[in-house]
Amino acid sequence: MVRLHQRFPSHRLMSGARRVVDDAIDEVRLRLDALPDGIYQPVPGIRVRKAKRSVGTGSRWAAMAPVVERLKVETALDVGANVGYFPIRLAQRGIASVALEADPKCVRTAMTAVRRNRLDNVAVTSLEFRPDTLGLLPATDCTLLLSLWHHLVREMGFGTATDLLRGLWSRTGKVMFFDSGEDEMPESFGLPRMVPTADVWLAEYLGKNCADGRVEHLGRHRAFDADGLPTDRALFAVVREAPAAPQGGSGGAARP
Numbered sequence: 133m134v135r136l137h138q139r140f141p142s143h144r145l146m147s148g149a150r151r152v153v154d155d156a157i158d159e160v161r162l163r164l165d166a167l168p169d170g171i172y173q174p175v176p177g178i179r180v181r182k183a184k185r186s187v188g189t190g191s192r193w194a195a196m197a198p199v200v201e202r203l204k205v206e207t208a209l210d211v212g213a214n215v216g217y218f219p220i221r222l223a224q225r226g227i228a229s230v231a232l233e234a235d236p237k238c239v240r241t242a243m244t245a246v247r248r249n250r251l252d253n254v255a256v257t258s259l260e261f262r263p264d265t266l267g268l269l270p271a272t273d274c275t276l277l278l279s280l281w282h283h284l285v286r287e288m289g290f291g292t293a294t295d296l297l298r299g300l301w302s303r304t305g306k307v308m309f310f311d312s313g314e315d316e317m318p319e320s321f322g323l324p325r326m327v328p329t330a331d332v333w334l335a336e337y338l339g340k341n342c343a344d345g346r347v348e349h350l351g352r353h354r355a356f357d358a359d360g361l362p363t364d365r366a367l368f369a370v371v372r373e374a375p376a377a378p379q380g381g382s383g384g385a386a387r388p
Contacts, residue, residue, distance in 0.1 A: 173217035195350040212280035216242030228253040234260040237292035271303040279355040282313030286321040308370040316357040344374040376379035
């Protein structure tokens, strides 16, 4: 029996060979998924062409990190996480995070990035964010809703996008980070006129729809318009000033 067992490779050897094969397959998949325009965020552990939003992603994190530290955030949810930059950065600080993303390419890249960074406190979830999936989302200390709200308005209308924002806020224990396309977006997005300025309008909108929230402006950061031209957008932190109410079974957003 011993001789028979010795004819087969050891478990350690098999595991090592499997890792080599998995890494090679991942590398091919990453390069294919990055076509034709590269990736959106500069994710640690992913070696592909320069990320399209490298500058803006880094500056956003530099503005958000002190708030995360100040509020002692322990859990986080990134809605529309793309390839997982922010959940990975949070997880590297010991903050258990969920990366919610619907694009299969981004999901695959995020899962590979999490594995390459050897993180066991990030869940990558393939799920489209919409009214009937809102109730599936966990309550966390911190919610990220970055560069997604204007897409929600375009796809589902201003009222539904507002309901979804309120629903996320009701699950947020300490802080929500928010930015959005502004006046640079075409009329097809259906965004309201942001007067007198986008900074003022968005701050008032967040204050109105995030009960017990204090809105902090975290500067303007590099982004791109619908044609891929550089622009900048305001980043906000909405800090909860009173404990969040317990979630009910349905998890629906409050309506006006």
